[in-house]
Amino acid sequence: MAAGWMKTALLVVPATGLAVGLAAPLLGFPNIARPAFTAATLVVIAALLAEIIASLRRGEVGLDIVALLSMSAALAIGETLAASVVALMYAGGQSLEAFAERRARRDMVALLARAPRSTRRYGAHGLEEIALDAVAIGDRLLIRQGETIPVDGTVTTDLAVIDEAAITGESVPAQRRHGEQVISGSINVGAPFDMRADRLASDSTLAGIVRLVAAAEASKAPMSRLADRYAMVFLAVTVVLALAAYILSGDPVRAVAVLVVATPCPLILAVPVALVAGLSRAAARGILVKGGKALEALARIDVLVLDKTGTLTHGRPRITSELVFDGITPRELLRLAASADQASQHVLARRLVSEAEARGLDLAVPEAAEEVPGEGVSATVEGRRVSVGGIAYAAARADLGTGDDEAADNLRRLRDGTGVVVAVSVDGRLAGGFLMVDELRAGSHALLDALRAEGLKRIVLATGDRAGVAEALAADLPVDEIRSEQTPADKVAVVVAERRHGAVMMVGDGVNDAPALAAADIGLAMGATGSAAAAETADVVLLVDQLSRLREALVIARRARTIALQSVVAGIGLSLVAMVAAAFGLIAPVQGALLQEAIDVAVILNALRALGGPVPAEIR
Known part of the structure; x- marks a missing residue:
């Protein structure tokens, strides 16, 4: 950011030098004009030279060399006014680029400015002000x-x-x-x-955004590196054309005009501005893209690999039906089951507790809790022994008689293709159970259709769920393949195998998805509800629990990349035409500087279009 303000401050020097030089003859001091032009130009040359040296030390060759050659050549042949105009135009272009990047980052950093440093906590003696890290x-x-x-x-x-x-x-x-x-x-x-x-504050969504924005700020887009890679080609074309103009005409002014009209090239201005604008546009829609590299890669995605839980579904199973025996009411059964489940960290146990709290039930404190990981938990609740888990787990803790055998069969029939039955036994008898279903997100079918319309060639569902659940859930979805019972290693293998169809995006939300997110060309995490591991590993994080933002992310990325390419093609094309005109003596150095600056302003303003554009209609 400081470098951006320095670019803006540098603009004052050539502007002052040009103003003094032009005013001097009118005030009766004609001898001051040339020194004023020269001095202002030399300051800009010094700043530019320092920047070029720093770039060369990093192994980068930039097109700023053309600006250095044009100003130096103009001074060498006595075209001090032209040199001063080039200096002003170059400094103006740098200032405009800095302004454009600050404008484009505005939405991205606005959140960080109001991050709290303290909060109020209820303590033993009432409210107390504490530091955020103390929460x-x-x-x-x-x-x-x-x-x-x-x-x-x-x-x-x-x-x-x-x-x-x-x-x-x-x-x-x-x-x-x-x-x-x-x-x-x-x-x-x-x-x-x-x-x-x-x-904890360090693990919260806001803290994650701060870290991700820092990573995005430090990123350099591949298209910017592409600009550096082709800098030598454009530099060579410029120098050859300038030398040809001088050799064929014998007029050094034509050669200087060619150099001037090529400075600075839109290739180094439009690309970063367009991509940063795209990053800002995405951030304003709750889509955090970790830098220009990720944005440009997102624009080229061909294959989508989707996890199920927390992605196509909400990852929050809810009770859709219930079955009770022996006269116990559904509310009492839920209260007892949720009270026992407070001792478990299993996702279904937490959801059962949440459902009970949402219904206003008063939960008791479980005692003497015992848990079999992945199967169920047993605890004493208000003097009654309650077991909650799968049908087999609850039945094994019941003294099954004829009635209990029939109850277990009824619970099995409660289960459908996409749900899980949580069975409950109380004091050695099966008391009932709940069907919990993690339902498909509304609009999932329409979203996948819309993604195909945006150019995706292939969509694959990769989930750790059993085949029956996965197939029942995705039966009507427009997916090309369903891969069920996938381990984290299996998901990585799916991503690698799908690369034969093109660039692959993996979308997931859990810790088990993190390896596949890292292996994909682009990993996208559901950051609002997903794990911290997934958010840290992914290249793109959706900060809102709406999968429809995936389509927005794709549209924004492709728009930003298209605008960047448009700016480059138009800017370079116009520059080459102007360079040829200058070689034939149709454009003087001062005119060339003004013309090139007009081209640069046009491509930067075009690049800023990536900040806007229509938002795709919400898919529901």
Whole structure:
């Protein structure tokens, strides 16, 4: 950022020198004009030379060499006014580029400026102001109106009204009720509310965004490296054309005019501006792309590999039906089961507890809990022994008689192709069970159709679920292949195998998806609800729990890349035409400088179009 302001400050020197030089004859001091032009140009040459040397030390050859040659050659043949105009135009172009990049990054960094440093916590003696790093998981925090939510957590009062625009791009405030999650970086625009901290400050969404933005800022786009790679080609063409103009005409002014009209090349201005504008546009829509390299690669994706849980589905199974025996009510069965499940960290156990809390049930503290990982948990709840888990697990902890055999069969029939039955036994008898279904996201079919319309050649579903669940869920989806029962290593193999069809994007949200996200050409993580490992590994993170933003990300990336290429082709084409005209003596050095600057301004303004453009209609 400091370098950007230095570029802007450098503009003052040639502007002052040119103004003094032009005014001097009018004020009766004609001898001052040439020294003023020369001095201003030499300052810009010195700054440019330092930049070129630094680039050469990094092993980069840039097109700024053309600017150095043109100013130096103009001074050498006494065209001090032309040299000063070139210096002004070059400094102006650098200043305009710096302004464009600051403008393009505005949405990206706006969130970081208001990151909180402290929060209010309920302690033993009432409310206390604590540093953000002191927040522990489980702490009860007070979020006042207008405050930024400091960590990810769960609402513990009746209602919270929050503005998530900076995180998700949604302009309408969201309502979050008791038991629902809120994400750090959002703003409380309603009444004060209480929340429970679910993550440490260092692991929160906002902290992750800070790290990801830092990575994006440090990234250099491959198209920018492409510009550097072809710098020597363009430099050689420029020098050859300038020498040819001098040799064939014997007029050094023509050679200088050729150099002047080639400075600076739109190739080094339009590409970074367009890509940074695309990054900013994506960030404003809750899509964090880790730099120009990822954005440019995203624009060239041919194959999509999708995880299921948390991606095509919400990753939050809910109770869709229930079955009870022996006269126990569904509410009481849920209360007992959820009370026991408080002792478990299994995803279904946590969802059962959340469902019970959402229904306003008072859960008891489980005692003497025992858990068989992946199968179920048993605990004493208010003096009753409660077992919660799969049908086999609960049945094994019941004294099965004829009635219990029939109950187990009824529970098995409760299960459909996409759901999981959570069975409950109480005091040695099967008491009932719940069918929990992780439903397909609304609009998934339309989204996949829309992605195909955007140019994707192939869509593959890769999931760790059993074949029956995966096939039932994706039966009506426009996917080319379903790969079920996939381990993390299997998903990596799928990504590698799909490369024969083109560039591959992997979309996932869990820790088990992280290896595949890293192996893909582009990894996209559902950062709002997914694991920190997936978000850190991925190249693109959706900060809002809406898979439809995947289409927006693709549209924004392809638009930014197209605009960058348009600017390069148009700018280089116009520059070459002007260089030929200068070689034939049709353009003088001063005219060439003004013409080239007009070309540069045009391509930069065109590149800034990547900041806007229509947003694809929301898919529901």
